[in-house]
Amino acid sequence: MNTVATHRGAADPRRERLAALGRRAAVRLAGGVLVLWAVATLTFFALRLMPGDPVLAILGGASGNPTPETIEATRAEYGLDKPLPVQYVVYLGRLLQGDLGASYSQHMPVTRVLAEQGGATLKLTVAALVLAWLLVLLLTVVTAGRGRLIGGAASLAETLCAALPHFWLGVVLLAVFAFGLRWFPPAGSDGLATLVLPALSLAIPLAGFIAQVTRESLELTLEQPFVLTARTRGLSDFAVRFKHALRHALLPGVSLSGWAIGALISGAVVCEVIFSRKGVGRQLYQAVMTQDLPLVIGISLVVAAGYVLANILVDLLYQWIDPRQQEQNP
Amino acid sequence: MSDLTLDRAYAPLRRQRRLPLPPLGASLALLFLAALVLAALLPQLFTRLDPLAIVPREAFQPPSWAHWLGTDQSGRDIFARIVHGTRQSLFIGLAATALSMTIAITLGLLGGLGGARLDRGVGWLLEVLFAFPSLVLALLFVAVFGSGIGPLIIATGLGGAPGYARMVRGQVLAVRNAGYIEAARALGHPTSRIVLRQLLPNAMRPLVVTLTMGVGQAIVWASALSFLGLGARPPAPEWGTMLSMGRDFIANAWWLTFFPGLFIVLTTLSTTVTGRYIQQRLEGRLP
Numbered sequence: 011m012n013t014v015a016t017h018r019g020a021a022d023p024r025r026e027r028l029a030a031l032g033r034r035a036a037v038r039l040a041g042g043v044l045v046l047w048a049v050a051t052l053t054f055f056a057l058r059l060m061p062g063d064p065v066l067a068i069l070g071g072a073s074g075n076p077t078p079e080t081i082e083a084t085r086a087e088y089g090l091d092k093p094l095p096v097q098y099v100v101y102l103g104r105l106l107q108g109d110l111g112a113s114y115s116q117h118m119p120v121t122r123v124l125a126e127q128g129g130a131t132l133k134l135t136v137a138a139l140v141l142a143w144l145l146v147l148l149l150t151v152v153t154a155g156r157g158r159l160i161g162g163a164a165s166l167a168e169t170l171c172a173a174l175p176h177f178w179l180g181v182v183l184l185a186v187f188a189f190g191l192r193w194f195p196p197a198g199s200d201g202l203a204t205l206v207l208p209a210l211s212l213a214i215p216l217a218g219f220i221a222q223v224t225r226e227s228l229e230l231t232l233e234q235p236f237v238l239t240a241r242t243r244g245l246s247d248f249a250v251r252f253k254h255a256l257r258h259a260l261l262p263g264v265s266l267s268g269w270a271i272g273a274l275i276s277g278a279v280v281c282e283v284i285f286s287r288k289g290v291g292r293q294l295y296q297a298v299m300t301q302d303l304p305l306v307i308g309i310s311l312v313v314a315a316g317y318v319l320a321n322i323l324v325d326l327l328y329q330w331i332d333p334r335q336q337e338q339n340p
Numbered sequence: 341m342s343d344l345t346l347d348r349a350y351a352p353l354r355r356q357r358r359l360p361l362p363p364l365g366a367s368l369a370l371l372f373l374a375a376l377v378l379a380a381l382l383p384q385l386f387t388r389l390d391p392l393a394i395v396p397r398e399a400f401q402p403p404s405w406a407h408w409l410g411t412d413q414s415g416r417d418i419f420a421r422i423v424h425g426t427r428q429s430l431f432i433g434l435a436a437t438a439l440s441m442t443i444a445i446t447l448g449l450l451g452g453l454g455g456a457r458l459d460r461g462v463g464w465l466l467e468v469l470f471a472f473p474s475l476v477l478a479l480l481f482v483a484v485f486g487s488g489i490g491p492l493i494i495a496t497g498l499g500g501a502p503g504y505a506r507m508v509r510g511q512v513l514a515v516r517n518a519g520y521i522e523a524a525r526a527l528g529h530p531t532s533r534i535v536l537r538q539l540l541p542n543a544m545r546p547l548v549v550t551l552t553m554g555v556g557q558a559i560v561w562a563s564a565l566s567f568l569g570l571g572a573r574p575p576a577p578e579w580g581t582m583l584s585m586g587r588d589f590i591a592n593a594w595w596l597t598f599f600p601g602l603f604i605v606l607t608t609l610s611t612t613v614t615g616r617y618i619q620q621r622l623e624g625r626l627p
Contacts, residue, residue: 045467046471056484169613175564175608177601178601181590184590185598196591272473273473279475283568
């Protein structure tokens, strides 16, 4: 009865839904920009609190024994002699122009480091996310609602997977498949073969987490009346599970995806270090170790920006898949 | 609400279906956690070997009867090191979770009770903290304050805080308008008493489960930082640090990394299983 009213009110309900989605996207994006400004401010002041003189870090640490003249010259060159508020305004101005400064340790613009390394990390995280979802679908759709024994075993496997830390899984995979069986190269970042082990060590724990949620929701869905209706229409068990139940059961898993992306980025730092892969994560780790402020700030900012954007996208995707959400909070 | 009777009718059925792990799993998990606590308090009960004694002659021995889990590059017994490392790893996990929770409760209460403007501020602060993946937030903290046990605990605690804070805030908002709070207000109880005696206990109940699992997660994150060389200093028998040291010898001595990691996995697994057991108990009692 409600649908009739909306049909009369708006010519095209689909278009109206799109418009609502667009409004929500605009609001979320504006919020995201505000959050990023706060993030930039926070990182700037936090890193100014850092003990140790950044000039010494630029010149290669205290062991380099630089002369006072060199120190003064470097301080002026990087603008570190100006008062803090001036430095902050200059920093924000540059940020708006897409200039993240120059890395102390690598002597090149931070944006260039990011451009060179970003692709490898993106490839790794996307591969891991796809792999994780494949594992989830395989594990849950086949085993959900198949009785206590199979369900219990699968649930145990999921709990075990979720408890595996990336770094240990990575080291074990490295020992077994790279050094023991020699199936995959132990290090490097060129070619598909080097991607397999790091992507697996990221995907397996993630799959464990998502599968736990998806199994519970799939088992609840399989008890719904519409599933029974589909079965009485003579659909095969396979079709019922994949075409009807899965779409409903995926929602909790999708809402976890925003969190999953964060977990993947955190895991990527560790996995890139273990497998000596090119990538933003390992750069961040090295930047922390060498006290390379602009690189730490630059990578954190870009990672935060990507993460905020990804969360907004997941939120919109969720609204799109489940129109009920839209009605609840327009 | 109208489904209440239906829920009641199905309660026995549902309780049966909601037990994915048998009580055997829960008791094993509790047993393992009890053993960990005992090892943290009295490591001498489990091993007589010295975790720091260097015996170059016995370096890189694979697991054997004399050295259950083998020896490391300096001939130190791995099992003894794991047992003696329990105290530090467990302490780091508990302290980090306690810190996360303190921050989360403060922010959650401020947001849930402090009025609309404060709530918006807290929500915004949480969103800013949420913009960082937890390990990136922890790395930023370590970059600013240096490495070591103290910064490690604070970094791990900070990394986990936003997630808990969001949960506490949601719980406070849900409980705030409950009938018993209104009743307590009508009786004229002071706000501080209502918060401490009514609101917090009821808001925290569902969080007990998350908290139990959180200790395991905190141990994992702290180990990850130690693994990257940003936590406890090398000779100390901390699990993450042991993993980090053993990584250099992974090609020919797998037991150096395998066993410390196995204990981390078993600990997380035990906290997860225990948490779920508590959840089932809570839900069983409160249908």
